[in-house]
Amino acid sequence: MNTYNPHIPAKCTVTGTSAVEAESRAESLVRLLQFGDSMFPIGGFSFSSGLESAVQKGVVTNATTLHEFTRTAVEQAARGDGIALIAAHRAATASDVGELMRIDEMVYVRKLSEETRAMSVRMGKKFTEMGVHVLGAPLLRTWQDCIRKTLSPGCYPVALAINFAVQNLPERHAFAAHQYGAAAPILGAALRLMKVSHVDTQKILYDLSGQIEASYERAATARLSDMSGYAPLTEILAAVHTKAHVRLFMN
Known part of the structure; x- marks a missing residue:
């Protein structure tokens, strides 16, 4: 029986290379860029993470308020799904x-709105499916079977964690990809929803990316029970979006 301590980073040995060695390889960087790309075909671009409602209700009106909104989303991701992702990677x-099924359920029940649950599950299922086709790793196939048999919801952070783990990509890289993925789709949606420039969104993304390392250090030592994401306005906006008559994005 496999045992591990979820509070101690595991050393991957899937391909005979330690996590430290893998972190310094150019190939690992390329894999991170591929599977961490916000345009990776799992449907993330079709969600705005509540930004559409925020713009419609006047909560986000310019680059400054967009920065604040995106920062909140990124911090919420780090304190919630980010902790689960690290545990799932281990x-x-x-x-x-x-244990993956237990973590997956804990992620799912913390999604308060119908659309945030749908977003996580749809992206997670698609990410798993893509991983099976591209990588063909046995664990990914097993996880896909769990999802198909409705044994587990199949949330996105767990799928991302499994994908990176079977490639021997470090949990730090998985966390970075997850946090980047929390910010980039929002900023991409902003370009279609409001008067904001590519320069504005890139400046915001650059600033928020500088906080990833500190967020990882906190999440890496947290317990699963520490998962939280208190952002009531975000949840309200997601609920408003569900009832909206005109929508550009699914969420």
């Missing part, structure tokens, strides 16, 4: 499918 490294 469980995947230990091939502990039962």
